[in-house]
Amino acid sequence: MSDIVRPAQREAGGFLRGVGCAFKGLGWVARHPRWWLFGLIPALIAFVLYAFALVWLGTHAGDVAKWATPFADGWGWRDVFRTLVGILIFVAGLALAVLTYAAVTLAIGEPFYEKLSEKVEEDLGGLPAAVDAPFWRSLMRSIRDSLITLGYVLLFTIPLFVLGFVPVIGQTVVPVLGAIVSGFFLSVELTALPLERRGIGRKERFALLRGEKGATLGFGVLLFLAFMIPLVAVVLMPAAVAGAAILVRERLAPPQEV
Known part of the structure; x- marks a missing residue:
């Protein structure tokens, strides 16, 4: 029994530490309002783009x-059915927007968030030996990795979307699984900057995040739920960017292991 309980306790403790990293990031920007305003610029640009897309949807x-x-044309209750489908489509679009918002914002604001993330690490005791790469190469790599991550997201979200039509399960189990999947991949996007700074590639990043599932989900699920508002x-x-730098230092790649 202890072989089962101990890993569960470890994951639960990691989850709480991940939540703590998110709040530490919030505390950091609260103490550095100039950097918070600095980081708002790309976030506002991306928000305007997404607002137009969601209004259209x-x-x-x-x-x-x-x-x-089209198969529902002859149904007597097709209008009710299509209304429910329309709601599910919008909710799915909103969830996808939350997932991709971080990636698009990070791509738009790469120089902004790189500087913010570096500042957080300076305050926490210094930067790792950063891997130098030209800006455009870093940007293209970020876009490529984000597209690959989006592909993984769709592999999970499309089946979950279909399961959303199943009575009871679609209203209980599916939203929970959706939040877990979304939270994990949101952590993937947000931790990319501090992990790339350490020269850690996409495959290695996924491995680190899977190895710390509790902390990864605690950090990402909390932010995913908050981003839905x-x-x-x-x-x-x-x-979130500040919290990701803290998460990497404390849980994924502590300074003594870099």
Whole structure:
């Protein structure tokens, strides 16, 4: 029994530490308001783009649902069914927006968030021996890795979207699994900067995050749920970047292991 309990306790403790890293990031930007404002610029640009996309999806969700369910044309309750499908489509679009928002914002604000992340590490005792790479090479690598991560996200979210139509399971189990999957991949995106600074590639980053699932999920799930609230993603983005740097230093690649 202890062989089962101890790993569970470790993961639970890691989860709480991951949550703690998110709050530490929030505390850091609260103590450094100039850096918080600095990090808001790309977050606001990305928010405007996503706001237009979500407004369009919200006003056309019914048309998309009708296009996606031609088999329901002869159903007596097709309007109710398509309304539910439209709601699910919008919710799925919102969840996908939350997942990709961090990646797009990081791509737009690469120089901003690189400086912010470096400042956090300086305050925590110094930077690791950074791996130098030209800006455009770093940007293209970031875009490539984000697209690969998005592919993994879709592998999970598409089946979960389909399961969302199943009574009871779709309203209970699926949202929980969706938050877990989304939280993990949100952590993947946010920790990319401090891990790349250490010369750790995409495959190695995934391995580190899987090895610290508790902390990874504690950090990512909390932020994912917070990002679901309108405008919160914009306000919290600088704190999320700061928290990711703290998560890497404390749990994923402590200084003594670098």
